Amino acid sequence: MNNMPEPRRGRDDQQDRRDQGNIVSTISHFVDDNLTFVRTTRFRAASEIPARFIERNVSLRGRVRSVSDRGVEVEHVPVYLPVLSPLLSKVKGVDSSSILVHLAGVELTPEGRVWLQENLAPAQTVWLKLISREDDMLHCLVRRSQGSVWGRCVNEELLWLGLARTTPVVGVRTDSRIYWHLHKRLHRAEVKAERKGRGLWQRDSTWERVSRAILDSSVIRMMRRIFQKTG
Template sequence: MASNGRDSAGNIVSQLSQLADRHLYLVRSISTGLAIAGAFLFAKSIKLTTKFTNAKGIPEKFIRKNVKLQGKLRCITEQGLEVEHIPITLPIVSFFQKKWHSDGSLLIRLAGVELTGCGKIWLRNRLHPSQMLWFQLLSREDSVLDCFILVHRRGLFNECLNVEILRQGLGKVSRVPRIDEHPTLWKFYKRLLQAEVKAQKKGKGMWKRESQLNMLTNKMLNNNIVQKLKQLASNIVNYWKKYRT
């Protein structure tokens, strides 16, 4: 009897084991699906998978934290860069994400940079349509985003176009909107000022003419004829003072 009981219990365990083996793939698939769904819902709740087609649709906390977003360049206009935002995609559900996303682009300006005519030409030569880039949110003014724009270059480093333009003397530093409201923006502003000072010292771009003018002015001031004229003028002034007294 005891032997029959043990055999019966063993058969039950064996049958349960076989049942679990047959449905193991199903269980794993369900677990994976639930994990992906949970990750997607979490990402969607914090707007990581949302495609932004309007500057006003970007959460304020993204701008306060200077979040970096990825995008694809559409074109360069007089107002700035038109960029199509590329949100984070998740495996398996990426097909459905594309269906949910609407079309549209964001208008982006180079934060803290006033471009010269040569700077605009340089920018058009540096970038090309459909090029991927990153834009770091600094501030928002109506429907325009002021950003640090980063493009991938050789090696592991990204190039900041804002800083590079100023370093080449192809623009000058301008006011960063809302900098007084967000103290964290001062560190970005400092980087821009440092780049402009380097261009001034090296006489690059727009600062080249100014440095040449300064050199010419210094030469004229140090000229012997100029020195004699200055001395003559000084003597006339002294003589006039003595004459009046």
């Protein structure tokens, strides 16, 4: 009995398991090595984006939904390949949810938030360079799309106009190359605004400085106290 050949069904089951393992392995390698292919998938939440995309700082295309105190609400719009798009599309008729995007390394002033609302209009196309993920939020470098040309980085533009301050990049190791690259890039824009006296770095005129110095002087303070006592 021990010398009888293995039942055919058992051999087939083992072969099926090996085939399934090979398929999973092949798909995994394909996903890792072909980010452009996977980029055609529509993401409806920050949690759906593969960690490898963020590690490689992949750029995704999106459409602005709104700008709020929390950040920019963006709908992900895949870069479809004409031949493959029918095969890669998800179920039709399902509305895409928006993804909350924070401008990486930037803290907006109230004026900066107003500027953002005026310059990132609903339905406008933007490109999101993935930097990190924090719960349901993505930290990104955001670029406005101007036809076939990429516009200026919104993060840098806000700093350059003096409408924001630099802040540590969330979710990125401080000893990493990308952290220092971003820090240098954003800090350069902030320094230019400070040197030019733009926005929050705006300097008072000579007359304003002199007037404030006079009003703050000890003589003026003494005269105010005298008038208050005699009033």
